[in-house]
Amino acid sequence: QSVLTQPPSVSAAPGQKVTISCSGSSSNIGNNYVSWYQQLPGTAPKLLIYDNDKRPSGIPDRFSGSKSGTSATLGITGLQTGDEAAYYCGTWDSSPSVHVVFGGGTKLTVL
Amino acid sequence: EVQLVESGGGLVKPGGSLRLSCAASGFTLRSNSMTWVRQAPGKGLEWVSSISSSSSYIYYADSVKGRFTISRDNAKNSLYLQMNSLRAEDTAVYYCARLTGSSPPDYWGQGTLVTVSS
Numbered sequence: 001q002s003v004l005t006q007p008p009s010v011s012a013a014p015g016q017k018v019t020i021s022c023s024g025s026s027s028n029i030g031n032n033y034v035s036w037y038q039q040l041p042g043t044a045p046k047l048l049i050y051d052n053d054k055r056p057s058g059i060p061d062r063f064s065g066s067k068s069g070t071s072a073t074l075g076i077t078g079l080q081t082g083d084e085a086a087y088y089c090g091t092w093d094s095s096p097s098v099h100v101v102f103g104g105g106t107k108l109t110v111l
Numbered sequence: 112e113v114q115l116v117e118s119g120g121g122l123v124k125p126g127g128s129l130r131l132s133c134a135a136s137g138f139t140l141r142s143n144s145m146t147w148v149r150q151a152p153g154k155g156l157e158w159v160s161s162i163s164s165s166s167s168y169i170y171y172a173d174s175v176k177g178r179f180t181i182s183r184d185n186a187k188n189s190l191y192l193q194m195n196s197l198r199a200e201d202t203a204v205y206y207c208a209r210l211t212g213s214s215p216p217d218y219w220g221q222g223t224l225v226t227v228s229s
Contacts, residue, residue: 002155056217091215
């Protein structure tokens with residue numbers, strides 16, 4: 001049971017747009033920065049979005065992030081088959097015995 | 112270029128021990144807190160432990176508290192995870208990752224597989 005809640009799967013056609021939600025609480029998303037990660041099969045997670053809405057160098061502007069209250073959203077436009085991957089949200093948490101928390105992951109299928 | 116390279120994974124029997132290492136390059140390790148995150152086969156990411164830049168602050172997930180010990184040697188640009196009393200449920204790929212400021216991990220290693228089985 002992950003601390004942050006994501007939909008298990010989303011799908012869309014090539015060229016379309018998709019959004020992935022991440023829901024938390026005031027102890028995590030509500031008071032901390034959110035990051036988003038892309039994990040291709042058999043590889044390590046890769047940072048897509050940090051500090052809620054910033055893209056690291058090299059990440060195309062097809063990827064965007066936003067945060068409102070205790071929820072965050074990852075948006076991907078102009079979907080490509082290469083975007084098929086698992087996507088995770090992550091943030092810090094101020095609860096005892098917890099430091100960094102992640103969502104359960106969302107599998108994106110590009111139909 | 113920031114690089115994190117884990118090593119030390121392998122097959123171990125229940126109750127056994129392993130020590131994971133993470134070699135850092137491309138940045139000054141002593142400037143960053145570091146963390147270990149694991150991923151069981153077919154599952155999501157699970158935070159394991161974090162350590163501040165000077166080792167003053169250390170955190171553990173309840174699932175590993177009392178069994179795992181995180182440490183670092185800034186002079187050797189290395190992060191470690193000593194894992195004792197291993198259980199089948201500790202089977203996972205273990206990633207070391209860098210923390211920057213008050214943000215979640217930015218750079219991740221390639222991971223090292225730990226399999227706990229008799």
